[in-house]
Amino acid sequence: MERVIVVGGGLAGVRAVEALRAKGFGGRLTLVGAEPHRPYDRPPLSKAVLAGERDDTTVDASWDTLDCELLLGHRATGLRVQDRVLETTAGELPYDGLVIATGAETVRLPGPGRQHVIRTIDDALELRSLLVPGARVVIVGAGWIGAEAATTAAKLGCEVTVLEAAPAPLAVALGPELGALTVPWYAEAGVSLRCGVKVSSIEEGGVALVDGEFLPADAVVVGIGVRPSLDWVSGLETANGVVVDASLRTSRPEIVAVGDCAAWWSHRYGRRLRVEHWDAALNAPEVAAATLLGQEAVYDDPPYFWSEQFGRMVQYAGYHQEAERMVFRGDPENDRSWAVFWLTGDLLQAVLTVASPRDFMQSRRLLAAGAPVDAERLTDPSVPVRNAVLAVS
Numbered sequence: 001m002e003r004v005i006v007v008g009g010g011l012a013g014v015r016a017v018e019a020l021r022a023k024g025f026g027g028r029l030t031l032v033g034a035e036p037h038r039p040y041d042r043p044p045l046s047k048a049v050l051a052g053e054r055d056d057t058t059v060d061a062s063w064d065t066l067d068c069e070l071l072l073g074h075r076a077t078g079l080r081v082q083d084r085v086l087e088t089t090a091g092e093l094p095y096d097g098l099v100i101a102t103g104a105e106t107v108r109l110p111g112p113g114r115q116h117v118i119r120t121i122d123d124a125l126e127l128r129s130l131l132v133p134g135a136r137v138v139i140v141g142a143g144w145i146g147a148e149a150a151t152t153a154a155k156l157g158c159e160v161t162v163l164e165a166a167p168a169p170l171a172v173a174l175g176p177e178l179g180a181l182t183v184p185w186y187a188e189a190g191v192s193l194r195c196g197v198k199v200s201s202i203e204e205g206g207v208a209l210v211d212g213e214f215l216p217a218d219a220v221v222v223g224i225g226v227r228p229s230l231d232w233v234s235g236l237e238t239a240n241g242v243v244v245d246a247s248l249r250t251s252r253p254e255i256v257a258v259g260d261c262a263a264w265w266s267h268r269y270g271r272r273l274r275v276e277h278w279d280a281a282l283n284a285p286e287v288a289a290a291t292l293l294g295q296e297a298v299y300d301d302p303p304y305f306w307s308e309q310f311g312r313m314v315q316y317a318g319y320h321q322e323a324e325r326m327v328f329r330g331d332p333e334n335d336r337s338w339a340v341f342w343l344t345g346d347l348l349q350a351v352l353t354v355a356s357p358r359d360f361m362q363s364r365r366l367l368a369a370g371a372p373v374d375a376e377r378l379t380d381p382s383v384p385v386r387n388a389v390l391a392v393s
Contacts (some may be wrong), residue, residue, distance in 0.1 A: 001029045001096035001254075004292065005086055007076050008101030009033020011041060012259030012281035014061050016099045017068050019289035027096070029068045034075035034102075036311060037121060038063075043278050043350055045124040046148040047308055051155065057121065076102065081235035081252055097254050097285065097292045100233070103224035104260040104276060109140065111201030111208070115222045117140060130219040132304070135159030137206050138215050140199055141223035142169035147182070147309040149221050154189045161192040163207070168195055172353065178340060181332045182302055185371040188231070228261040239263060241274040241295060246298045247290040256288040268300045269319045277284055277305035301366045304349075315360045316378075318350025318367050319341065329359065329379045341379070346372040362386040 004025060006016050020029060028032050033039065041057040063070065071090050078087035086093045106117040116127045117171040127149075131137065135158045139146050142164035153160045156378035165184040166172060168179035169186075186193040206216040214321055228241045237243040242264030248256045248264055257264075259281045263274040283301060304317040318328070321343035330338030332354070341358050342350040347370065351363040362385035366373060371389045378388040 001025070001292075003095050004096040004097040004099065005093055006031045006099040007086065008099075008103055008259065009037070009039050009072060009261065010101065010103050010281065012061060012101040012103070012280065012285055013099070014039035014059050015285035016101055016258060016281060016289055017066055018061065019286045020099075021066050021068075022294070023289050023293055025293060028339050029066070030093065032071045032074055032076060032086070032090070032093070033067055034073070036073040036122060036332060037124075038070070038072065040121055041278070042119070045121060046118045046145055047152065049124040049189045050118065050128050050131070050149065050152045055125070074175045076232040079233055079235060081255070084254065087232075093156075095254075098256075098263060098284075099288060099292065100257040101257065101259045101263050101330060102185075102229040102232075102252075102313075105229045106222070107227060109199055109222055109224070110143075111203050112218060113202035113204045113206070115140075115175045115202045115220050117222055117256065118149060119226070119238045125221065127221065131158055134159065134386075134391045136216060137161070137219045137221065138163065138217040139221045139223065140202075141225075142166075142179075142193065142195070143223055143307075144170070144175060144226070144309075145223035145305045146221070147185075148307060149223060150186070150191050151222075151311075154191050155175065159189075160356055161194065161208065161217075162186065163199060163209075163215075164193070165198050169193070173326045176292065178352070182309075186217065187311065188391060189310045211320055226260065228274070230261055243272070245294075245301060247291040248299055249291050250282060254292070256292050258284045258288045264299060265318075266300055267298070268302065271320075273319065275302065275303045277303060279304040299371055302364070304364065312336075312355050313357065315357070316350070316352045317360070317364045317375070318348070320350035323349040327375055327379050328380050329385075330356075341375075343373070343375060346375070348373050348378075359385050 044057045074090040102370045137153045137158045139162045139311045141355040158172035168176040170179040200208045200210045242257040244264045260276045287297040306315045324344045332338045337355040339353040355362040373388045377383045
């Protein structure tokens with residue numbers, strides 16, 4: 001290959017560039033990014049950036065050494081796979097290899113009112129200017145981003161109300177039983193949480209609910225999810241993301257996909273996954289680069305993410321949706337630190353920990369190893385998680 005184009009200026013994009021060079025690609029390399037900024041990390045946007053602790057989260061990359069052409073402030077507009085041409089706002093770009101890493105875009109609500117999202121550095125900086133003491137802030141969605149935004153806004157002295165359509169926070173991600181355990185966190189932080197509430201539209205000056213109620217607001221934040229940013233893609237199979245195999249290869253051998261926009265096949269879980277988290281954007285490009293260069297590689301890491309909310313570090317790894325049962329380590333209603341394990345037989349499928357980093361790190365190693373565990377020892381806080389492995393005769 002003489003020219004490889006990486007489409008997407010986020011973390012997955014820059015890591016793909018680095019991996020291609022590290023694996024010996026010496027041809028022409030171009031990165032196309034829709035934002036005018038150099039690639040940056042997104043997790044701090046709803047935390048340190050929104051809180052005013054940081055203004056810049058640029059990824060540390062040696063662009064001169066990488067010898068990569070940067071087309072920033074330009075977006076992909078079309079793809080002609082037969083001709084191997086990427087259409088962009090900078091013109092048509094022929095390629096021999098293509099890395100799709102365009103990530104995801106936020107879902108918005110109907111209505112003419114201003115609604116803020118936290119997806120880009122510009123989004124976070126704009127919202128930050130409104131989070132002043134006494135400001136009325138309404139956050140739609142009690143998921144990971146909503147909880148983090150509520151945490152920061154409350155710390156800055158705002159009057160915060162969080163609206164959630166589901167019966168509990170995080171109900172979609174973790175289920176209503178676990179989500180309900182986080183309800184007291186909102187009250188502790190002085191945040192008003194209203195579950196089972198549906199929004200009709202975002203209007204000027206506030207939020208209109210389906211039942212006719214109107215909530216006045218100085219700032220409305222919408223955090224109800226994202227969708228893959230693939231409106232420019234044609235000629236490839238898509239199904240909740242670009243469909244790729246375990247090597248992150250599309251139906252075209254010269255095209256791979258990584259990050260939030262890739263729906264990859266997991267041998268570990270026997271299903272296709274699309275993971276919207278930093279860890280996948282960091283590690284999957286290594287496999288994508290190898291695949292593009294004709295090397296054998298498979299990406300099958302257990303999904304991992306974390307969230308900082310209401311003074312607690314929440315960490316999750318694995319895939320729990322098809323696990324047989326769920327067990328607790330510690331008492332969530334009385335202990336500040338606790339954990340949840342999802343098991344199928346004696347195999348650990350997923351783990352969630354709250355303010356328990358040691359338990360999480362040991363659990364994550366067990367997940368990666370696929371080691372059988374003793375559930376009774378696993379749920380005993382006096383026994384280190386690493387000591388819950390079953391002896392194999």
